[in-house]
Amino acid sequence: MDSYQQKKTILCRLGIILLGLIVSSALLVILFYIASQQMGTMLFALLIGGIGSCISFFLRFPKLSKIELEFMVTSWWSVIVPMLVGLVMGGFIYIVFFAGILTGDGGNGLFTSNLFPLFSSPQLTEGESLDLKMALEIRPVSVQDFGKLLVWCFLAGYSERLVPNILQNLEQRGAGNHTNKT
Numbered sequence: 001m002d003s004y005q006q007k008k009t010i011l012c013r014l015g016i017i018l019l020g021l022i023v024s025s026a027l028l029v030i031l032f033y034i035a036s037q038q039m040g041t042m043l044f045a046l047l048i049g050g051i052g053s054c055i056s057f058f059l060r061f062p063k064l065s066k067i068e069l070e071f072m073v074t075s076w077w078s079v080i081v082p083m084l085v086g087l088v089m090g091g092f093i094y095i096v097f098f099a100g101i102l103t104g105d106g107g108n109g110l111f112t113s114n115l116f117p118l119f120s121s122p123q124l125t126e127g128e129s130l131d132l133k134m135a136l137e138i139r140p141v142s143v144q145d146f147g148k149l150l151v152w153c154f155l156a157g158y159s160e161r162l163v164p165n166i167l168q169n170l171e172q173r174g175a176g177n178h179t180n181k182t
Contacts (some may be wrong), residue, residue, distance in 0.1 A: 006069040010061070011077045014123065018054040019081070021047055035038075040136040042094055045153040049090015050083050052157025057082055086157030093156040093163060097149065098138065101170065117145035119153070 025047045057079075064072075072078045096102055103116050118141045122134040140146040156162050 003069065006073045008101070009037070010069065010072045010079060013076065014057060014061075015053060016168065017083050018051065018058075020160075021050045021054060025051070034043075041139045041149060042136060045090045045094035045149060046087045048150050048153040049093070050156035051089040052090065052154040052159075053083050053086020054157075056086075056158045056160070089156040089163045090153035093166075094107065095153050096166065098154065103168070115148065116149065117148040118142075134177065 025044070028043055028047065097117050098119055103113065103118075119138050120141050122128065122130060122138060124134075140149050
């Protein structure tokens with residue numbers, strides 16, 4: 001198979017994956033619109049992370065070597081795995097924001113910035129505990145926060161180093177706090 005055919009095959013696979021992610025996102029928007037109950041935004045975070053990784057892959061595509069092209073033609077997984085990693089990174093950054101790790105309560109997080117989305121808190125009655133359904137229904141408090149979440153999830157999927165760098169900063173900060181307390 002010549003280089004042109006290899007590139008065509010890989011682009012076709014990428015197109016199918018990206019189309020699947022976009023259709024899934026559109027269906028989620030429609031479901032959001034017609035759903036009578038409040039839905040959370042974690043699925044959006046996952047899908048947008050996957051779309052970010054697809055776009056990153058498209059931009060890196062022209063720079064791939066002949067060996068990389070041959071490998072991607074012989075295995076669907078070589079094209080799917082980066083998209084799955086983008087999905088996971090979008091979900092992970094969602095959890096980081098949801099947990100308030102970066103901003104923290106009262107500025108006690110890793111950073112203090114208005115660049116990060118704020119999330120609603122579930123209204124628990126006395127004696128009621130948080131369950132998975134309630135956790136999945138939590139969403140950003142405003143349209144601007146929803147936009148911030150989508151941008152960050154896209155970047156988490158797009159940038160291969162964003163989430164690992166955040167984890168490294170958290171680890172260094174945790175190690176610094178541990179040594180200060182002893």
